[in-house]
Structure formats: C-alpha cells, structure tokens
C-alpha cells in the first residue's frame with residue numbers, strides 16, 4: 001500500500017441522514033469505515049424524526065401508531081416500500097440504537113414507543129412525528145392539553161411569526177397567546193444560526209427572561225422559535241426554563257434549521273471520535289469496481305491526491321435535490337454508478353396534472369430497486385454489484401415527504417444495509 005492509499009472495509013457515499021446513520025451503525029459494529037459526501041442538506045432538516053404517519057398516500061390516512069402503518073404497507077406487494085424488506089424487530093433495534101446514540105451525544109430525543117407525537121409547527125399546524133427533540137417536548141404536552149401557553153416571536157428573526165401560530169391554532173386553542181418582543185442585543189436582522197449562538201450566552205438568556213417574565217401571567221408553557229443554542233441546546237433550554245419557572249419548548253421553522261444543524265454537528269464530532277474516516281464536502285464522480293469485488297475511490301488532486309480501497313460501498317446520495325438522481329429529458333439517472341432507476345414510463349407521466357393532488361407525483365416514487373440485501377439491481381433484475389448496497393431516499397417505491405417517513409427510512413435502511421454488508425461481504429452473522 002502506498003502512502004497515498006488507504007484501506008477500509010466500508011465506504012459510505014453521501015453524508016445526509018442515511019449516510020451518517022450508516023457510518024454510525026458500521027462504527028458501532030467495529031467496521032473500519034470511511035464516509036464521504038456533502039453535508040449541507042442536514043441544515044434543511046427540521047430535527048423531527050418521522051417514522052411513518054400517512055398511508056396510503058392517496059387517502060391521506062394519518063396513523064397514531066407508526067408500527068401499525070408500517071405493518072399495513074408491508075402487505076402491499078404491488079409497491080414494495082423499502083420498509084417491507086426489514087423485519088419489525090430490526091427496525092425497532094435501528095431506531096433504539098439511534099436514540100441511544102443521540103442521548104449519549106447530549107442531544108436527547110423523546111419517543112412514545114408505539115405512538116406518534118404531535119409537534120406544533122411554525123405555520124400553526126400540528127405535525128405527527130415519532131422522535132421529538134427534548135427541547136420541543138413541552139410543546140407536545142401543551143398542544144395535547146391545550147393549556148394556557150405563550151408563543152414568543154422576535155421581529156429580527158424572519159421566517160417565524162408567533163402571530164401566524166396563534167391565528168391558525170387559536171380557534172382550537174383559545175388559551176394560546178402571542179408575544180412579540182425585541183431579541184436582546186439591539187440587532188436589526190438575526191439569522192437563525194446567529195440567534196442560536198447568542199442564546200448560548202448567559203447574559204442574553206438573562207435579558208430575555210427579564211423581557212418575557214412580565215407577560216407570563218397564567219402561561220403554563222412558553223414556546224420560542226427553534227434557536228435555543230447550537231452546541232449546548234439542552235443546557236440553554238434548561239436554563240431558560242429555570243429563569244421563567246415554566247416549561248419551555250422550541251417550534252421548528254424555515255431552514256436553515258438549527259435542530260438539523262445540531263444533528264449534523266453531533267454526527268460529525270461523534271463519527272470522527274469513533275474512528276470513522278470522514279471526507280466532508282468532497283464530491284464523488286465515479287467509484288470504479290475492482291475485479292476482486294471491492295471499489296476504488298480517488299480523492300483530491302496533485303499532491304493532495306489519495307486513494308481509498310473498500311471492500312464494499314453503501315450508496316446514500318439522496319434524490320434530485322441532493323443530486324443522487326438526475327432528471328434529464330431522456331430519463332432519470334443515478335449519478336455515480338449509472339444504476340438503472342425505477343421511474344415513470346416517460347417524462348409526461350412524471351407529474352400529476354393536478355399539482356396539489358393528494359396522491360402526489362409518480363416522480364416521487366422514483367429511485368433504485370433493490371433486492372432483500374439492499375443491493376441495487378441491474379437491468380436484468382440481478383444485483384448490479386455483489387458489494388454495493390443502498391440506503392435512504394435514493395430507494396424506489398417511497399414518497400417520504402407525503403408518507404412522513406423521511407428519517408425513519410434513512411435510519412432503518414442504513415441499519416439494514418450495514419447488516420447486509422456484514423453478512424454478504426464480511427461473512428459474519430448478526
């Protein structure tokens with residue numbers, strides 16, 4: 001091996017929720033892992049961990065119990081959602097392991113094992129989700145009980161309006177009040193990341209509590225836009241609750257999302273600590289397959305150039321927005337391995353003529369068809385490569401936005417792909 005060559009067992013391509021989770025689960029199993037890809041996408045992510053709440057899409061049926069919904073969709077053989085390839089106990093294990101990871105990393109989440117929870121959104125709706133950041137849980141309770149509650153907004157932070165929350169929810173929640181106050185520090189405009197960093201300073205929280213306290217009156221809880229710290233949100237949240245003397249909660253709002261950024265930072269830090277070789281913000285063009293069954297990836301140029309040899313790859317490059325898939329006039333293609341993509345018969349069938357059709361658009365079910373080992377299939381229906389696996393939103397037969405299963409899909413398919421890699425490539429049992 002030359003100085004510019006590195007070896008690993010598993011190479012994960014794509015650093016969104018699926019890629020990060022795959023690297024996490026692989027490192028949990030002691031597999032030598034490299035993770036490469038852009039990370040920016042996580043800043044769009046609300047921080048809520050959806051598992052499944054809408055099925056079938058066309059009826060818009062909302063499920064309180066996500067596992068029941070998954071059980072129902074697993075019976076639909078006409079459209080094999082990736083969940084249908086994972087046993088329920090393995091899915092639960094994946095979600096449990098992920099929650100343990102978050103809590104050990106200082107970013108606690110709350111789950112009700114068999115129930116979705118309803119989180120207040122910035123547009124004044126209630127959103128069903130499975131895993132809720134600890135900093136948002138008091139809002140779940142307040143919404144459930146419709147208790148007296150104060151929603152605080154700041155004119156400096158665009159994209160969050162306490163008035164919108166109060167006006168939309170007010171009819172069904174008459175005890176909801178709004179408060180608009182200046183953010184401490186005399187800012188003109190505040191970006192979410194800036195506000196979150198300000199909140200990490202004690203004098204900022206002290207001043208904020210001073211401003212809010214006179215308006216508290218009968219409020220049993222206080223909601224803020226989700227900017228309660230980036231690095232130490234749990235401490236910021238705890239301190240604000242202490243100062244106000246009532247439960248405090250965050251409301252997720254438009255990207256860039258601070259809860260998404262928190263998750264990204266935790267992943268970046270923890271994966272490096274666990275020995276994962278990370279190459280963030282490195283675009284990947286191609287990954288040639290070796291005759292030996294492994295893969296080779298060239299990174300960088302000139303004196304910075306080096307090679308990674310891997311026994312197997314997990315592809316988790318997402319869909320169109322992230323550029324894992326590309327829609328062209330002639331068809332939709334996968335961008336790194338040129339794998340066949342399950343897609344509507346032609347361009348005219350990609351979208352429904354009714355843009356807001358509840359059934360969605362066929363293009364949103366496009367993606368990679370896989371076998372039971374999460375290996376993408378070639379045109380003949382066989383695994384394209386024996387050691388190539390796929391996870392996350394690049395998989396076909398799911399519309400995670402409408403089914404509200406984004407993170408659950410990423411986490412559980414990443415887990416399944418790692419287990420498949422272990423069995424198929426490393427030859428161990430799980």
Ligand SMILES: Cc1cc2nc3c(=O)[nH]c(=O)nc-3n(C[C@H](O)[C@H](O)[C@H](O)COP(=O)(O)OP(=O)(O)OC[C@H]3O[C@@H](n4cnc5c(N)ncnc54)[C@H](O)[C@@H]3O)c2cc1C
Nearest residue numbers: 014016017018037038046050284317318322392393406407
């Ligand atoms: C705006 C928004 C809001 C969301 N809100 C929620 C929510 O409320 N609840 C929920 O559960 N989920 C939510 N999600 C979805 C959740 O984050 C998904 O799990 C996710 O987007 C799908 O994850 P993924 O890792 O499969 O793909 P992506 O998140 O798309 O990640 C793929 C990554 O691969 C990288 N990549 C692609 N091609 C290459 C290449 N050639 N070289 C290097 N890197 C590459 C991309 O840059 C990207 O970072 C949200 C997502 C978005 C975008």
